[in-house]
Amino acid sequence: xxxxxxxxxxxxxxxxxxxxxxxxxxxxxxxxxxxxxxxxxxxxxxxxxxxxxxxxxxxxxxxxxxxxxxxxxxx
Numbered sequence: 622x623x624x625x626x627x628x629x630x631x632x633x634x635x636x637x638x639x640x641x642x643x644x645x646x647x648x649x650x651x652x653x654x655x656x657x658x659x660x661x662x663x664x665x666x667x668x669x670x671x672x673x674x675x676x677x678x679x680x681x682x683x684x685x686x687x688x689x690x691x692x693x694x695x696x
Contacts, residue, residue: 623652626654628659631655631656631678631679632635632657632659632675632676632677632678632679633650633656633658633659633677633678633679633680633681634658634659634660634661634662634671634672634675634677634679634680634681634693635647635650635658635660635661635662635680635681636661636662636663636665636680636681636682636683636686636691637663637666637681637682637683638663638664638683638685638686638687639663639683640663642683644660644690645664645688646681647661658665659675659677660672660677660692662674662675663686663687664686664687664688664689665686665687665688665690665691665693665694666688667690668680668682668694669694680694680695682694682695
């Protein structure tokens, strides 16, 4: 009988300009099975740089960032 292969965790990046919000979301995600926070960012520019480095599967984005919008980031 073949062994079940464990699925890789979903790699999550959090983008919010409020550190306390990022940390709170990160704690919740870290407790969830199958999810792994791989990066955090506080601005659009920082998010672009970090996303290129870590290649997350999912990005949770605040819509209002100090240097642009979350919608601009997703384009």
